Amino acid sequence: xxxxxxxxxxxxxxxxxxxxxxxxxxxxxxxxxxxxxxxxxxxxxxxxxxxxxxxxxxxxxxxxxxxxxxxxxxxxxxxxxxxxxxxxxxxxxxxxxxxxxxxxxxxxxxxxxxxxxxxxxxxxxxxxxxxxxxxxxxxxxxxxxxxxxxxxxxxxxxxxxxxxxxxxxxxxxxxxxxxxxxxxxxxxxxxxxxxxxxxxxxxxxxxxxxxxxxxxxxxxxxxxxxxxxxxxxxxxxxxxxxxxxxxxxxx
Amino acid sequence: xxxxxxxxxxxxxxxxxxxxxxxxxxxxxxxxxxxxxxxxxxxxxxxxxxxxxxxxxxxxxxxxxxxxxxxxxxxxxxxxxxxxxxxxxxxxxxxxxxxxxxxxxxxxxxxxxxxxxxxxxxxxxxxxxxxxxxxxxxxxxxxxxxxxxxxxxxxxxxxxxxxxxxxxxxxxxxxxxxxxxxxxxxxxxxxxxxxxxxxxxxxxxxxxxxxxxxxxxxxxxxxxxxxxxxxxxxxxxxxxxxxxxxxxxxxxx
Numbered sequence: 001x002x003x004x005x006x007x008x009x010x011x012x013x014x015x016x017x018x019x020x021x022x023x024x025x026x027x028x029x030x031x032x033x034x035x036x037x038x039x040x041x042x043x044x045x046x047x048x049x050x051x052x053x054x055x056x057x058x059x060x061x062x063x064x065x066x067x068x069x070x071x072x073x074x075x076x077x078x079x080x081x082x083x084x085x086x087x088x089x090x091x092x093x094x095x096x097x098x099x100x101x102x103x104x105x106x107x108x109x110x111x112x113x114x115x116x117x118x119x120x121x122x123x124x125x126x127x128x129x130x131x132x133x134x135x136x137x138x139x140x141x142x143x144x145x146x147x148x149x150x151x152x153x154x155x156x157x158x159x160x161x162x163x164x165x166x167x168x169x170x171x172x173x174x175x176x177x178x179x180x181x182x183x184x185x186x187x188x189x190x191x192x193x194x195x196x197x198x199x200x201x202x203x204x205x206x207x208x209x210x211x212x213x214x215x216x217x218x219x220x221x222x223x224x225x226x227x228x229x230x231x232x233x234x235x236x237x238x239x240x241x242x243x244x245x246x247x248x249x250x251x
Numbered sequence: 252x253x254x255x256x257x258x259x260x261x262x263x264x265x266x267x268x269x270x271x272x273x274x275x276x277x278x279x280x281x282x283x284x285x286x287x288x289x290x291x292x293x294x295x296x297x298x299x300x301x302x303x304x305x306x307x308x309x310x311x312x313x314x315x316x317x318x319x320x321x322x323x324x325x326x327x328x329x330x331x332x333x334x335x336x337x338x339x340x341x342x343x344x345x346x347x348x349x350x351x352x353x354x355x356x357x358x359x360x361x362x363x364x365x366x367x368x369x370x371x372x373x374x375x376x377x378x379x380x381x382x383x384x385x386x387x388x389x390x391x392x393x394x395x396x397x398x399x400x401x402x403x404x405x406x407x408x409x410x411x412x413x414x415x416x417x418x419x420x421x422x423x424x425x426x427x428x429x430x431x432x433x434x435x436x437x438x439x440x441x442x443x444x445x446x447x448x449x450x451x452x453x454x455x456x457x458x459x460x461x462x463x464x465x466x467x468x469x470x471x472x473x474x475x476x477x478x479x480x481x482x483x484x485x486x487x488x489x490x491x492x493x494x495x496x497x498x499x500x501x502x503x504x
Contacts, residue, residue, distance in 0.1 A: 247339045
């Protein structure tokens, strides 16, 4: 632990230097509508705190949350089904991969036509981006279960169900957490893309509106907020993981 | 009374053009301790994997306690070479696995049985430890306790001590004989270590050729309880040399 803490100071200094370079560079350019300084962004964030925190952050978090939940249900479902039946695996796997070759930003305007300006068009973008890493990672996790362990349980008279719950699920758990840690930032991006393309509220929408007003700091302010929210969510998942998975990496 | 009987059993691995087990018949008396010894890859483990039902014989019948194994469950406890303790379960939870799968016991009853089994193998106080906190010998004893909790009279131990260092291995051998005498189980023990086979067995079942047609039964001239001193007896030394000779002939051909 001490070692890790010692590593934090250089990391903070590095971050500070980066921000400093940005600050100096932006001051040199001196065109806040293209490249605002970090300080300008923070100032703007503070000025816009009321609409950002009361309207747009909750809107984006709602889309992210709903999208993430649907992605989890879909991803876990697909992973379990593909692990359970080799035939379904053969049918579904290519479809899952193909879904990722769709350029989401290009097709998302259609979602707005299909589902309107409400949250569902954005949720769909989020799901489309997020379910893939969950499916593939959890599927790999289920596959990682050792056949020797399954065989041992079979000699005890175990059913397929016993093996699923007693070996596959615990084996896939660390993979599941990795999947969520990937999925959280991606779902935030998905929600923001969705909002960019057509929405009445949300941080992505707000950022775009600021763009039309040539307010560089106003474009960045919601993005900074978005990153902070995603990092916070990943940190929370990491905490839960540390409680739930005590054995990562062994054997 | 014979507990385990093989009757004209054959087995062919998919993709091979011969039967690795070819018309094998043998039987094992209840309460006996046999080591099956043979060179690597000779098919010893295949015999175990058919007995515990993981592989289906191509032909022939395997009976345990007089009944074909297809008609029964929970008739044998199988312990593979690796301890296969689940790293996400505590030692106590690992031991409870056969009981959980068998069902019919409450959590408190399971806990009681697990505590008894742990005390029995000298691992009191390890119930809430994780497997990676235990040494190799302790892990094998935990795995043995888990095998005992299957409640079966027939125990199939597939090279359980081969990954242990020499000193741990010989003390585990002595310990295992103690357990066997105490619980009156029937033990079949696969090994390729001749000294281990001679020390443990009432009679050694030697695999003298591949494919396996017969198991050559070689009685061990020593009585139980045994100490390692019996290995220095001239008869035992001669037996050991004989067995080594038989096995080496196979490696050469």
